Amino acid sequence: MIITKAERDAVYKTIYSRRDTRGEFKPDPIPDDVIMRILDSAHHAPSVGFMQPWDFIIVQNPDIKKQIKDGFEEAHKEAAEMFHGERQEMYKSFKLEGIMEAPMGICVTCDRSRTGDAVIGRTANPEMDLYSSVCAVQTLWLAARAENLGVGWVSIIDHDLLKEILAIPQHIIPIAYLCIGYVTHFHDKPELEKAGWLPRTPVESLIHHDQWGDQPE
Amino acid sequence: MIITKAERDAVYKTIYSRRDTRGEFKPDPIPDDVIMRILDSAHHAPSVGFMQPWDFIIVQNPDIKKQIKDGFEEAHKEAAEMFHGERQEMYKSFKLEGIMEAPMGICVTCDRSRTGDAVIGRTANPEMDLYSSVCAVQTLWLAARAENLGVGWVSIIDHDLLKEILAIPQHIIPIAYLCIGYVTHFHDKPELEKAGWLPRTPVESLIHHDQWGDQPE
Numbered sequence: 001m002i003i004t005k006a007e008r009d010a011v012y013k014t015i016y017s018r019r020d021t022r023g024e025f026k027p028d029p030i031p032d033d034v035i036m037r038i039l040d041s042a043h044h045a046p047s048v049g050f051m052q053p054w055d056f057i058i059v060q061n062p063d064i065k066k067q068i069k070d071g072f073e074e075a076h077k078e079a080a081e082m083f084h085g086e087r088q089e090m091y092k093s094f095k096l097e098g099i100m101e102a103p104m105g106i107c108v109t110c111d112r113s114r115t116g117d118a119v120i121g122r123t124a125n126p127e128m129d130l131y132s133s134v135c136a137v138q139t140l141w142l143a144a145r146a147e148n149l150g151v152g153w154v155s156i157i158d159h160d161l162l163k164e165i166l167a168i169p170q171h172i173i174p175i176a177y178l179c180i181g182y183v184t185h186f187h188d189k190p191e192l193e194k195a196g197w198l199p200r201t202p203v204e205s206l207i208h209h210d211q212w213g214d215q216p217e
Numbered sequence: 218m219i220i221t222k223a224e225r226d227a228v229y230k231t232i233y234s235r236r237d238t239r240g241e242f243k244p245d246p247i248p249d250d251v252i253m254r255i256l257d258s259a260h261h262a263p264s265v266g267f268m269q270p271w272d273f274i275i276v277q278n279p280d281i282k283k284q285i286k287d288g289f290e291e292a293h294k295e296a297a298e299m300f301h302g303e304r305q306e307m308y309k310s311f312k313l314e315g316i317m318e319a320p321m322g323i324c325v326t327c328d329r330s331r332t333g334d335a336v337i338g339r340t341a342n343p344e345m346d347l348y349s350s351v352c353a354v355q356t357l358w359l360a361a362r363a364e365n366l367g368v369g370w371v372s373i374i375d376h377d378l379l380k381e382i383l384a385i386p387q388h389i390i391p392i393a394y395l396c397i398g399y400v401t402h403f404h405d406k407p408e409l410e411k412a413g414w415l416p417r418t419p420v421e422s423l424i425h426h427d428q429w430g431d432q433p434e
Contacts, residue, residue: 001234001403003363007227010220011363014228015258015356017218036420041232043420045355048372050409052418057425064427079340091337115415120308121372123296127347128372131392134351138262139232141352142359146220146228155265155338155345167428175348186218192267198332201269203253203260208274210281211384 014146017186021150024183025101034147035104038180042108042140047132049120053112054136054175057166059105067165068177069099071157079156090197097154102179107166108137110173133175140178150183231363234403238367241400242318251364252321255397258360259325264349266337270329271353271392274383276322284382285394286316288374296373307414314371319396324383325354327390350392357395367400 003011039056047053059065076096083091099105110133122128141151154177162174193200208214220228256273264270276282293313300308316322327350339345358368371394379391410417 001230003227003231003234003365006223007230008363010224010227011231011359012254012258013218013224014220015360016261017220018261018263020263037229039424040420041229043418043423044233044235046235046237046358046370050407050415052415052423055423055425055429057427057429059427061427075341079337082335082340087335094337096337118299118304120296120311120313120409120414121370123299123373124292124375125372130344131348131351131354134348135355135358137348138352138355139359141263142228142356143232146225148220153263153338155342156340158341167430169429172429190267192337197337198267198269201260203257206260206269206272207256208272210274210276210278212272212274212386212389213384 014142018141018145019150019186019190021152021183022098023095024150024185025098025179025181026184027103028182029103030149030181038140038143038147041143042136045132045136045139048122048128049115051115051119051129051132053110053114053129054133055109055111057107059107064165065099065105068105068157068162071161071165072097072099072154075156075158096156098152098179099154102181104180106178106180107174108133108176108178109168110175112173113171130173130175137176144180148182149180150186152179154179231359235358235362236367236403236407238369238400239315240312241367241402242315242396242398243401244320245399246320247366247398255357255360255364259353259357262349262353262356265339265345266332268332268336268346268349270327270331270346271350272326272328274324276324281382282316282322285322285374288378288382289314289316289371292373292375313373315369315396316371319398321397323395323397324391325350325393325395326385327392329390330388347390347392354393361397365399366397367403369396371396
Protein backbone atom coordinates (compact mmCIF):
# COMPACT_ATOMS: atom_id res chain seq x y z
CA MET A 1 0.00 0.00 0.00
CA ILE A 2 1.51 3.30 -1.14
CA ILE A 3 1.30 6.47 0.93
CA THR A 4 1.03 9.50 -1.38
CA LYS A 5 2.96 12.75 -0.90
CA ALA A 6 -0.23 14.49 0.26
CA GLU A 7 -0.84 11.72 2.81
CA ARG A 8 2.78 11.90 3.95
CA ASP A 9 2.44 15.64 4.48
CA ALA A 10 -0.69 15.05 6.57
CA VAL A 11 1.31 12.73 8.82
CA TYR A 12 4.04 15.35 9.22
CA LYS A 13 1.48 18.07 9.93
CA THR A 14 0.06 15.86 12.69
CA ILE A 15 3.47 15.05 14.18
CA TYR A 16 4.61 18.69 14.22
CA SER A 17 1.37 20.14 15.56
CA ARG A 18 0.98 17.59 18.38
CA ARG A 19 1.30 19.22 21.81
CA ASP A 20 1.15 18.24 25.47
CA THR A 21 -2.14 19.93 26.40
CA ARG A 22 -2.72 21.19 29.93
CA GLY A 23 -4.60 24.48 29.98
CA GLU A 24 -6.68 24.48 26.79
CA PHE A 25 -9.24 21.73 27.40
CA LYS A 26 -12.90 22.37 26.58
CA PRO A 27 -15.58 20.34 28.39
CA ASP A 28 -17.25 19.16 25.15
CA PRO A 29 -17.83 15.40 25.24
CA ILE A 30 -15.85 13.18 22.88
CA PRO A 31 -18.15 11.06 20.67
CA ASP A 32 -17.91 7.30 21.21
CA ASP A 33 -16.91 6.60 17.62
CA VAL A 34 -14.01 9.06 17.88
CA ILE A 35 -12.73 7.41 21.08
CA MET A 36 -13.05 3.97 19.52
CA ARG A 37 -11.02 5.06 16.47
CA ILE A 38 -8.28 6.41 18.72
CA LEU A 39 -8.14 3.32 20.95
CA ASP A 40 -8.19 0.98 17.98
CA SER A 41 -5.27 2.93 16.50
CA ALA A 42 -3.35 2.59 19.75
CA HIS A 43 -4.16 -1.14 19.62
CA HIS A 44 -2.34 -1.23 16.26
CA ALA A 45 0.92 0.06 17.72
CA PRO A 46 3.90 -2.28 17.39
CA SER A 47 4.20 -4.80 20.22
CA VAL A 48 7.02 -7.17 21.03
CA GLY A 49 6.16 -10.72 19.96
CA PHE A 50 2.66 -9.43 19.00
CA MET A 51 1.97 -9.38 22.73
CA GLN A 52 -0.48 -6.43 22.72
CA PRO A 53 0.22 -5.96 26.44
CA TRP A 54 -1.89 -2.81 26.85
CA ASP A 55 -5.24 -2.05 28.43
CA PHE A 56 -7.11 1.25 28.38
CA ILE A 57 -9.02 2.58 31.39
CA ILE A 58 -11.35 5.40 30.38
CA VAL A 59 -11.91 7.74 33.32
CA GLN A 60 -14.95 10.02 33.35
CA ASN A 61 -16.21 9.75 36.94
CA PRO A 62 -15.53 13.13 38.63
CA ASP A 63 -14.79 11.52 42.01
CA ILE A 64 -12.08 9.35 40.50
CA LYS A 65 -10.67 12.30 38.57
CA LYS A 66 -10.57 14.26 41.83
CA GLN A 67 -8.55 11.51 43.53
CA ILE A 68 -6.08 11.58 40.64
CA LYS A 69 -5.90 15.35 40.86
CA ASP A 70 -5.14 15.09 44.59
CA GLY A 71 -2.43 12.55 43.80
CA PHE A 72 -0.93 14.94 41.29
CA GLU A 73 -0.98 17.81 43.81
CA GLU A 74 0.92 15.74 46.35
CA ALA A 75 3.62 14.63 43.88
CA HIS A 76 3.77 18.14 42.42
CA LYS A 77 4.51 19.63 45.84
CA GLU A 78 7.31 17.13 46.40
CA ALA A 79 8.67 17.82 42.91
CA ALA A 80 8.82 21.58 43.52
CA GLU A 81 11.33 20.95 46.30
CA MET A 82 13.73 19.44 43.77
CA PHE A 83 14.11 22.77 41.95
CA HIS A 84 15.80 25.79 43.48
CA GLY A 85 15.67 29.59 43.35
CA GLU A 86 14.40 31.08 40.12
CA ARG A 87 13.87 27.63 38.56
CA GLN A 88 11.63 26.67 41.49
CA GLU A 89 9.53 29.81 41.03
CA MET A 90 9.28 29.05 37.33
CA TYR A 91 8.34 25.40 38.05
CA LYS A 92 5.58 26.49 40.42
CA SER A 93 4.18 28.90 37.81
CA PHE A 94 3.64 26.20 35.15
CA LYS A 95 0.25 24.56 34.65
CA LEU A 96 1.26 20.92 34.23
CA GLU A 97 -2.05 19.06 33.96
CA GLY A 98 -5.73 19.38 33.00
CA ILE A 99 -7.11 16.44 34.97
CA MET A 100 -10.38 18.05 36.05
CA GLU A 101 -10.93 20.19 32.93
CA ALA A 102 -10.45 17.43 30.36
CA PRO A 103 -13.70 15.50 29.85
CA MET A 104 -11.83 12.20 29.86
CA GLY A 105 -8.75 10.52 31.22
CA ILE A 106 -7.21 7.40 29.68
CA CYS A 107 -4.82 5.22 31.62
CA VAL A 108 -2.65 3.00 29.42
CA THR A 109 -1.15 -0.03 31.17
CA CYS A 110 1.12 -3.01 30.50
CA ASP A 111 0.31 -6.62 31.41
CA ARG A 112 3.76 -8.23 31.43
CA SER A 113 2.42 -11.74 31.89
CA ARG A 114 -0.25 -11.58 29.19
CA THR A 115 1.22 -14.19 26.85
CA GLY A 116 3.39 -16.24 29.20
CA ASP A 117 7.05 -16.07 30.17
CA ALA A 118 8.71 -16.48 26.78
CA VAL A 119 7.92 -13.61 24.42
CA ILE A 120 9.58 -13.25 21.01
CA GLY A 121 11.87 -10.20 21.18
CA ARG A 122 11.70 -9.81 24.97
CA THR A 123 14.25 -12.51 25.75
CA ALA A 124 17.36 -10.29 25.77
CA ASN A 125 15.64 -7.07 26.82
CA PRO A 126 12.84 -7.55 29.35
CA GLU A 127 11.76 -3.89 29.15
CA MET A 128 10.47 -4.37 25.60
CA ASP A 129 6.87 -4.99 26.71
CA LEU A 130 6.80 -1.71 28.63
CA TYR A 131 8.14 -0.01 25.49
CA SER A 132 5.32 -1.56 23.45
CA SER A 133 2.76 0.11 25.70
CA VAL A 134 4.65 3.41 25.29
CA CYS A 135 4.36 2.98 21.50
CA ALA A 136 0.61 2.60 22.04
CA VAL A 137 0.59 5.88 23.99
CA GLN A 138 2.35 7.78 21.21
CA THR A 139 0.11 6.22 18.56
CA LEU A 140 -2.97 7.20 20.59
CA TRP A 141 -1.57 10.73 20.92
CA LEU A 142 -1.06 11.17 17.17
CA ALA A 143 -4.46 9.65 16.33
CA ALA A 144 -6.04 12.04 18.85
CA ARG A 145 -4.22 15.01 17.25
CA ALA A 146 -5.51 13.86 13.86
CA GLU A 147 -9.02 14.09 15.40
CA ASN A 148 -8.16 17.63 16.64
CA LEU A 149 -8.11 16.41 20.24
CA GLY A 150 -5.51 17.54 22.74
CA VAL A 151 -3.71 15.04 24.97
CA GLY A 152 -1.62 15.68 28.08
CA TRP A 153 0.54 13.05 29.83
CA VAL A 154 0.31 13.33 33.63
CA SER A 155 3.53 11.77 34.92
CA ILE A 156 3.65 13.70 38.19
CA ILE A 157 1.78 11.15 40.30
CA ASP A 158 2.79 8.13 42.32
CA HIS A 159 1.96 5.06 40.24
CA ASP A 160 1.13 2.90 43.28
CA LEU A 161 -1.48 5.47 44.21
CA LEU A 162 -2.77 5.53 40.62
CA LYS A 163 -3.12 1.72 40.75
CA GLU A 164 -5.09 1.99 43.98
CA ILE A 165 -7.43 4.69 42.62
CA LEU A 166 -8.10 2.79 39.38
CA ALA A 167 -8.23 -0.67 41.05
CA ILE A 168 -5.42 -1.89 38.80
CA PRO A 169 -4.29 -5.43 39.76
CA GLN A 170 -0.88 -5.76 41.39
CA HIS A 171 0.84 -7.36 38.37
CA ILE A 172 -0.27 -4.68 35.88
CA ILE A 173 2.05 -1.69 35.29
CA PRO A 174 0.58 1.78 34.68
CA ILE A 175 2.47 3.39 31.79
CA ALA A 176 0.63 6.69 31.32
CA TYR A 177 -2.32 8.66 32.61
CA LEU A 178 -3.50 10.84 29.74
CA CYS A 179 -5.96 13.74 29.76
CA ILE A 180 -7.87 14.06 26.51
CA GLY A 181 -10.37 16.52 25.10
CA TYR A 182 -11.14 19.15 22.51
CA VAL A 183 -9.12 22.36 22.93
CA THR A 184 -9.45 26.09 22.47
CA HIS A 185 -6.17 25.97 20.51
CA PHE A 186 -2.86 24.15 20.17
CA HIS A 187 0.27 26.08 21.10
CA ASP A 188 2.58 26.67 18.14
CA LYS A 189 5.55 25.42 20.19
CA PRO A 190 5.97 23.31 23.35
CA GLU A 191 5.13 25.45 26.38
CA LEU A 192 8.42 24.74 28.15
CA GLU A 193 10.28 25.92 25.03
CA LYS A 194 8.15 29.09 24.81
CA ALA A 195 8.72 29.83 28.51
CA GLY A 196 12.50 29.57 28.07
CA TRP A 197 12.81 26.54 30.37
CA LEU A 198 14.92 24.69 27.77
CA PRO A 199 15.69 25.41 24.10
CA ARG A 200 15.00 23.10 21.17
CA THR A 201 18.22 21.16 20.54
CA PRO A 202 19.42 21.41 16.90
CA VAL A 203 18.69 17.97 15.46
CA GLU A 204 22.04 17.88 13.62
CA SER A 205 23.85 17.75 16.96
CA LEU A 206 22.01 14.52 17.81
CA ILE A 207 23.01 12.55 14.70
CA HIS A 208 26.06 10.28 14.64
CA HIS A 209 27.47 8.15 11.83
CA ASP A 210 28.31 4.47 12.35
CA GLN A 211 29.55 5.11 15.87
CA TRP A 212 28.83 7.53 18.68
CA GLY A 213 30.67 10.83 18.36
CA ASP A 214 31.21 10.59 14.62
CA GLN A 215 29.15 13.61 13.74
CA PRO A 216 28.40 14.93 10.26
CA GLU A 217 29.96 18.23 9.15
CA MET B 218 -4.25 24.37 13.31
CA ILE B 219 -7.06 22.12 12.09
CA ILE B 220 -6.47 18.63 10.72
CA THR B 221 -9.02 17.89 7.97
CA LYS B 222 -10.86 14.59 7.60
CA ALA B 223 -8.70 13.68 4.60
CA GLU B 224 -5.56 14.38 6.62
CA ARG B 225 -6.92 12.37 9.55
CA ASP B 226 -7.56 9.42 7.24
CA ALA B 227 -3.97 9.65 5.96
CA VAL B 228 -2.74 9.34 9.55
CA TYR B 229 -4.94 6.29 10.12
CA LYS B 230 -3.79 4.73 6.83
CA THR B 231 -0.20 5.15 8.00
CA ILE B 232 -0.85 3.73 11.48
CA TYR B 233 -2.72 0.67 10.16
CA SER B 234 -0.28 -0.13 7.34
CA ARG B 235 2.87 0.18 9.49
CA ARG B 236 4.65 -3.15 9.88
CA ASP B 237 7.74 -4.56 11.52
CA THR B 238 9.83 -5.26 8.41
CA ARG B 239 12.35 -8.11 8.37
CA GLY B 240 12.40 -9.91 5.05
CA GLU B 241 11.31 -7.34 2.48
CA PHE B 242 14.17 -4.83 2.44
CA LYS B 243 15.52 -3.59 -0.91
CA PRO B 244 19.11 -2.30 -1.08
CA ASP B 245 18.12 1.05 -2.64
CA PRO B 246 19.76 3.94 -0.80
CA ILE B 247 17.59 6.30 1.22
CA PRO B 248 18.02 9.93 0.07
CA ASP B 249 19.51 12.29 2.67
CA ASP B 250 16.52 14.62 2.66
CA VAL B 251 14.19 11.70 3.42
CA ILE B 252 16.33 10.57 6.36
CA MET B 253 16.49 14.12 7.68
CA ARG B 254 12.70 14.47 7.54
CA ILE B 255 12.29 11.23 9.47
CA LEU B 256 14.87 12.11 12.12
CA ASP B 257 13.50 15.62 12.53
CA SER B 258 10.04 14.11 13.03
CA ALA B 259 11.41 11.79 15.71
CA HIS B 260 13.00 14.86 17.29
CA HIS B 261 9.49 16.32 17.59
CA ALA B 262 8.22 13.43 19.69
CA PRO B 263 6.99 14.35 23.18
CA SER B 264 9.72 14.41 25.81
CA VAL B 265 9.43 14.72 29.56
CA GLY B 266 10.34 18.24 30.70
CA PHE B 267 11.25 19.03 27.05
CA MET B 268 14.39 16.99 27.72
CA GLN B 269 14.86 15.66 24.16
CA PRO B 270 17.03 12.85 25.60
CA TRP B 271 17.53 11.00 22.30
CA ASP B 272 20.44 10.63 19.89
CA PHE B 273 20.41 8.85 16.53
CA ILE B 274 23.32 6.73 15.31
CA ILE B 275 23.01 6.04 11.58
CA VAL B 276 24.74 2.75 10.74
CA GLN B 277 25.80 2.08 7.15
CA ASN B 278 29.27 0.55 7.53
CA PRO B 279 28.97 -3.16 6.57
CA ASP B 280 31.57 -4.22 9.16
CA ILE B 281 29.57 -2.64 11.95
CA LYS B 282 26.34 -4.12 10.61
CA LYS B 283 28.03 -7.53 10.57
CA GLN B 284 29.01 -7.20 14.23
CA ILE B 285 25.40 -6.34 15.08
CA LYS B 286 24.17 -9.29 13.04
CA ASP B 287 26.55 -11.58 14.97
CA GLY B 288 25.22 -10.14 18.22
CA PHE B 289 21.69 -10.90 17.08
CA GLU B 290 22.63 -14.48 16.16
CA GLU B 291 24.04 -15.10 19.61
CA ALA B 292 21.00 -13.71 21.45
CA HIS B 293 18.67 -15.46 19.00
CA LYS B 294 20.25 -18.84 19.76
CA GLU B 295 19.82 -18.26 23.50
CA ALA B 296 16.23 -17.13 22.93
CA ALA B 297 15.34 -20.30 21.00
CA GLU B 298 16.12 -22.35 24.14
CA MET B 299 13.33 -20.50 25.96
CA PHE B 300 10.69 -21.99 23.68
CA HIS B 301 9.79 -25.67 23.60
CA GLY B 302 8.52 -28.34 21.21
CA GLU B 303 6.41 -27.06 18.35
CA ARG B 304 6.74 -23.46 19.52
CA GLN B 305 10.51 -23.75 19.38
CA GLU B 306 10.38 -25.07 15.83
CA MET B 307 8.07 -22.23 14.90
CA TYR B 308 10.36 -19.69 16.61
CA LYS B 309 13.36 -20.96 14.71
CA SER B 310 11.49 -20.71 11.40
CA PHE B 311 10.76 -16.97 11.75
CA LYS B 312 12.94 -14.36 10.07
CA LEU B 313 13.22 -11.79 12.85
CA GLU B 314 15.62 -9.15 11.42
CA GLY B 315 16.96 -7.62 8.23
CA ILE B 316 20.21 -6.18 9.61
CA MET B 317 22.42 -6.91 6.60
CA GLU B 318 19.76 -6.45 3.90
CA ALA B 319 18.48 -3.05 5.07
CA PRO B 320 20.67 -0.25 3.68
CA MET B 321 20.65 1.53 7.02
CA GLY B 322 20.40 0.93 10.73
CA ILE B 323 19.38 3.62 13.21
CA CYS B 324 20.12 3.26 16.91
CA VAL B 325 17.95 5.48 19.12
CA THR B 326 19.34 6.16 22.58
CA CYS B 327 18.49 7.98 25.82
CA ASP B 328 20.83 10.35 27.66
CA ARG B 329 19.34 10.36 31.15
CA SER B 330 21.64 13.11 32.42
CA ARG B 331 21.17 15.48 29.48
CA THR B 332 19.45 18.29 31.37
CA GLY B 333 20.57 17.68 34.95
CA ASP B 334 19.06 15.77 37.84
CA ALA B 335 15.75 17.55 38.21
CA VAL B 336 13.51 17.11 35.17
CA ILE B 337 9.91 18.32 35.07
CA GLY B 338 7.67 15.26 34.99
CA ARG B 339 10.42 12.76 35.84
CA THR B 340 10.37 13.41 39.59
CA ALA B 341 7.81 10.75 40.57
CA ASN B 342 8.53 8.33 37.71
CA PRO B 343 12.21 8.09 36.75
CA GLU B 344 11.50 5.91 33.72
CA MET B 345 9.82 8.80 31.91
CA ASP B 346 12.96 9.79 29.97
CA LEU B 347 13.32 6.26 28.60
CA TYR B 348 9.67 6.44 27.56
CA SER B 349 10.35 9.74 25.75
CA SER B 350 12.96 8.02 23.60
CA VAL B 351 10.46 5.23 22.88
CA CYS B 352 7.99 7.91 21.71
CA ALA B 353 10.74 9.10 19.34
CA VAL B 354 11.09 5.55 18.00
CA GLN B 355 7.38 5.23 17.27
CA THR B 356 7.27 8.70 15.70
CA LEU B 357 10.26 7.80 13.49
CA TRP B 358 8.51 4.55 12.53
CA LEU B 359 5.31 6.29 11.45
CA ALA B 360 7.22 9.03 9.58
CA ALA B 361 9.19 6.30 7.80
CA ARG B 362 5.97 4.48 6.86
CA ALA B 363 4.63 7.77 5.49
CA GLU B 364 7.76 7.85 3.27
CA ASN B 365 6.98 4.24 2.21
CA LEU B 366 10.00 2.97 4.12
CA GLY B 367 9.93 -0.21 6.18
CA VAL B 368 11.32 -0.31 9.72
CA GLY B 369 12.15 -3.34 11.87
CA TRP B 370 13.02 -3.17 15.58
CA VAL B 371 15.87 -5.57 16.49
CA SER B 372 15.42 -6.26 20.19
CA ILE B 373 17.11 -9.67 20.20
CA ILE B 374 20.60 -8.43 21.01
CA ASP B 375 22.51 -7.77 24.22
CA HIS B 376 22.48 -4.01 24.78
CA ASP B 377 25.91 -3.98 26.43
CA LEU B 378 27.30 -5.54 23.27
CA LEU B 379 25.40 -3.01 21.14
CA LYS B 380 26.97 -0.21 23.19
CA GLU B 381 30.41 -1.67 22.62
CA ILE B 382 29.92 -2.06 18.85
CA LEU B 383 28.56 1.48 18.44
CA ALA B 384 31.01 3.07 20.95
CA ILE B 385 28.10 4.36 23.01
CA PRO B 386 29.29 6.01 26.26
CA GLN B 387 28.59 4.18 29.50
CA HIS B 388 25.89 6.58 30.74
CA ILE B 389 23.83 6.46 27.52
CA ILE B 390 21.04 3.85 27.25
CA PRO B 391 20.29 2.15 23.92
CA ILE B 392 16.53 2.07 23.39
CA ALA B 393 16.18 0.56 19.91
CA TYR B 394 18.23 -0.67 17.00
CA LEU B 395 16.10 -0.16 13.90
CA CYS B 396 16.62 -1.49 10.38
CA ILE B 397 15.24 0.87 7.73
CA GLY B 398 14.88 0.74 3.96
CA TYR B 399 12.55 0.60 0.99
CA VAL B 400 10.60 -2.64 0.70
CA THR B 401 9.24 -5.00 -1.91
CA HIS B 402 5.90 -4.83 -0.06
CA PHE B 403 4.29 -4.40 3.33
CA HIS B 404 2.47 -7.40 4.79
CA ASP B 405 -1.26 -6.83 5.17
CA LYS B 406 -1.12 -8.13 8.77
CA PRO B 407 1.66 -8.59 11.36
CA GLU B 408 3.66 -11.69 10.43
CA LEU B 409 3.25 -13.32 13.85
CA GLU B 410 -0.52 -12.94 13.50
CA LYS B 411 -0.48 -14.43 9.99
CA ALA B 412 1.66 -17.35 11.17
CA GLY B 413 -0.82 -18.14 13.94
CA TRP B 414 1.68 -17.41 16.73
CA LEU B 415 -0.85 -15.22 18.54
CA PRO B 416 -4.24 -13.82 17.49
CA ARG B 417 -5.21 -10.13 17.41
CA THR B 418 -6.95 -9.40 20.73
CA PRO B 419 -10.43 -7.82 20.29
CA VAL B 420 -9.90 -4.20 21.34
CA GLU B 421 -13.20 -4.15 23.25
CA SER B 422 -11.78 -6.65 25.74
CA LEU B 423 -8.99 -4.17 26.59
CA ILE B 424 -11.23 -1.23 27.49
CA HIS B 425 -12.33 -0.53 31.08
CA HIS B 426 -14.52 2.23 32.47
CA ASP B 427 -13.41 4.33 35.46
CA GLN B 428 -11.77 1.36 37.13
CA TRP B 429 -10.07 -1.85 36.04
CA GLY B 430 -12.49 -4.66 35.30
CA ASP B 431 -15.46 -2.45 34.66
CA GLN B 432 -15.94 -3.45 31.06
CA PRO B 433 -18.53 -2.11 28.60
CA GLU B 434 -21.30 -4.39 27.41
